[in-house]
Amino acid sequence: MLKKTKIWGFDINITFVILYLVQVFINSGILLGYVSNYAFSKLPTNLGWRFMLGIGAIPSVFLALVVIGMPESPRWLVMQGRLGEARKVLDKTSDSKEESQQRLSDIKEAAGIPQDCNDDIVQVQKQSHGEGVWKELLIYPTPSVRHILVCGIGIHFFQQASGIDAVVLYSPRIFEKAGITSSNDKLLATVAVGFTKTVFILVATFLLDRIGRRPLLLSSVGGMVLSLATLGFGLTMIDHSDEKLPWAVALSIAMVLAYVAFFSIGMGPITWVYSSEIFPLKLRAQGTSMGVAVNRVTSGVISTTFILLYKAITIGGSFFLFAGVATVGWLFFYACLPETRGRTLEDMEVLFGSFFKWRSALKDEQRKSAGGDNGGQIQMGTKAQE
Template sequence: MTDRKHEDNGVSGISNDLIADFNPPKAPKRNKYAFACAILASMTSILLGYDIGVMSGAQKYIQRDFGCTDGQIEILVGILNLYSLVGSAAAGRTSDWIGRRYTIVFAGAIFFIGAILMGFATNYAFLMVGRFVAGVGVGYALMIAPVYTAEVSPASARGFLTSFPEVFINAGIMFGYVSNYAFSKLPLHLGWRFMLGIGAIPSIILAVGVLGMPESPRWLVMQGRLGDAKIVLDKTSDSLEESKLRLADIKKAAGIPEDCNDEFVQVTKHSHGEGIWKELLIHPTPTVRHILMAALGIHFFQQASGIDAVVLYSPRIFEKAGIVKDTPQLLATIAVGFVKTTFILVATFLLDKIGRRPLLLSSIAGMIVSLMSLGIALTIIDNSDHKITWAIALCIATILSYVAFFSIGMGPITWVYSSEIFPLRLRAQGCSMGVVVNRVTSGVISMTFLTLYEKITIGGAFFLFAAVAAVACMFFYTLYPETQGMNLEEVEQVFGTFFRWRSRQAELDRKKEAEMLVNSKSQS
């Protein structure tokens, strides 16, 4: 009986092993601690979103109150993007110096001061000073939120969590649109001041909330604080085994021996990132050059395809389409914000299931069709001497479809992709460069859109954006590897072959399969 029992157990054990081999492992549960950290860090992006949304409506009332020209309004609206370069340029060094967490607090404090200054502005020059201060805060926030989130996230949920900054940008835009509508009935000299000044409230909430976050484990390792980094990794990983692997990868990237298990070690530091810029710009390896092309390219095309023109000037676009009254314009603008926010939420759940490339390519293809259709509709309206209802409806529908396609791919993937492809030693400065390109391109588009559509017609402006999006589609298809599910330290291995990245990715996949087979045999 005993022998029979042991025999049955042996057969049962073999059967269970076979079943385990054929059944894929279950997806890990969502890490709630990493989720909370990503939420708090990404709240910094509300600051940019609110400013974009609120300026779309406030600009009309500022122009009426101060008697500004269209040129002054273009500068007022778009200059924050250029001012943010100051914050972005300083954020990489600041975050390496005082840590990711306190850099986020610093960003919120700067934006708070800027919002107060804008709310109390008595003339155009005073308002520009407030825009400068707020812009510096936005630059800090834009750089640090995706970097921190990528560094604290487990690989299984990195796409989901690092898309949060874009979610909160959209939430901020939505709040800005609602603020426009809520304060539009106030007296002219008060309405726009409330619209801008109330932006100080999110920055206070942000500064308090962020103090409860842990520091980035990668930054802790760079400081030699291995014990603290291990504690954070244990909390933010899907398992203790993954935590150990992540710590080993980070130690390797930071130049710390793998067998070093001290709580604190001395790490050789390059003062203020010395040598990093040389490695990025002067003597980049093929891998770094490919990563730079991908990161800077996606930031450029995100803005050059016209998203800020639509979001910042949607009331004017609706006016050109035939919606002339303030209240219907603002309500239509709120619809844009609602659609944009809804689809970004959809995208967050698809990033780690579908992958970066399929969403990015689908997104840009939909944007091309929407921009072409919008250009056609606006051209027909522009050349007609009477109201064409179907063309107005087509304008509204294509604007909504454009922001929907943007939000489901191009919007979140830009921040996810650029924050995960840089090696650890280059990540802060590399992401700073991406933000610089993003903000410069956005600034150029937002500061020239009114002039552009006066020169080549409003329909022609959107045909131009469609052409840029078509170039972007080819660029993404040929140069962008898939990074879904890879550890941050593994991602750079698929770069460096440029147009031949597919063969490199296939080689890595074969290597992984071989390693899994060897491990399976050794376990059995």
């Protein structure tokens, strides 16, 4: 059962609120970075850039200290046979003893541990260095695992390949190409980018469980495509004009803000929520780590090649390219990604496996379930939500 809580009158899944808070704090950090850069730009050059780089050490030290007190993941503890420690962590992070026992029961079932086993330490079957897991994930995957892996890696790839880090890291250059020449104005415009990202990530927190992953993701990526294409058009018009075009400047600035808003309301946070909930327990660590690796590698490629890219095909052309990539991403999400709202981590493997035909498979299973004796209780291996 998914844990929900009341926030400002809304029933919200607390698990995904926590996942969203990661994105909230990342975007808040980006915003603080923009604001501090603007403040330090007033200092002499030999001091300003040193403060810009050095200020990041303060939260890093704080993070290193608080990580010491973090509890271990109960899922990982169960996989290691340390049920007693897992039970203590779940007791601390659940609203009631009954909820803690239910969550532990779900994890034990996925790990293949008998429900009547209540020992603090149990023997579990382990593969040295995770060799069995990697074989099941990459060499001999079932259709459902293959589908999950493609979706988990694909959503991470398209998140970064659509150019978000190019906008975040090089927004001063983009605003300069758009016609903003004052250093002060460019830094203020980057603050607006950070503020927009932070505001819309907060808005998304209240939409995820009310709308669902697919509708929010498809709407977000669709908005990104439109804003990227319009941004490319505005920058191209500026590049090919001998005189300043105020409307094109305003359009380009507005589209940068629209792009980060559309990204933050769906594509940004849903990538992490979706990829964290689809992998079955025994493959979760390796599967999600592959997705994150693809995410970071793609981010690095985009970040390091963006200047070369826009010099080769113009600044407007680069955003037309990103719009094309985002369009391919939208088609991929529409065809391959099932809705996962209301599903537990242990149920995800049943939902996947038919790729483009997942809708038909879902309808067939629902019809069979509706005709059976237990149709109102279990559908597609998913526990009925209260």
